[in-house]
Amino acid sequence: MKPATAAAKLDVYLPATPPEFRAGPITREQLDELQRNPPQWLADLRRDGPHPRNVVAARLRVSNSGLARGGVTEALTTAEIQALAADPPEWLVRERESLAEVRAEERRLQERRA
Template identity: 60%
Template sequence: MKPATAAKKLGVYLPATPEEFQSAALTRDEVDALRADPPAWLVDLRRNGPFPRDVVAAKLGISRSALARSGVSDAMDAEEIGVLLADPPQWLTHEREVHREVLAEEARLKQQ
């Protein structure tokens, strides 16, 4: 599979991965091996980032669309996310509420 697909499956930001990962195609077995026994660079990326947009959104409790609406276009690391969570700006508080409402509505519709 392409490096971008492998990075997505591993939940890491592709530009932050080592060059050999970015330039080589990986098999499913190789990706599974990275999941089972991650090298130090993968452990560090998963712990400290930078994280891809979907991971940033999940850590902040908002949607990816909310990131775009708020002007967040780059990947964020754990420290940047921590700063936002420690003292949430108004946009983050608003987007979290919107996200909770959307999830509640989706759950309600699923029960019907």
């Protein structure tokens, strides 16, 4: 598989991975080994970042679209995510409320169908 696909499966930001990871295709066996026994660079990336958009969105409890509406277009480190969460700007508060409303509506509709 392509390095971008492997990075997505590992939940890491591809440009932050080592050059040898980005150099060529990754086999399924190599990916499985990385998941079972992550090397130090992978553990560091997962802990400190920079993180891809989906991880940033999940940690901030907003949607990917909410990140875009908030002007977050770049990968963020764990420290940057924690700083945003500690002192949330208005857009983050608004997007969290919006996502909570959407999820509540989805639950209501799902219960209605059941």
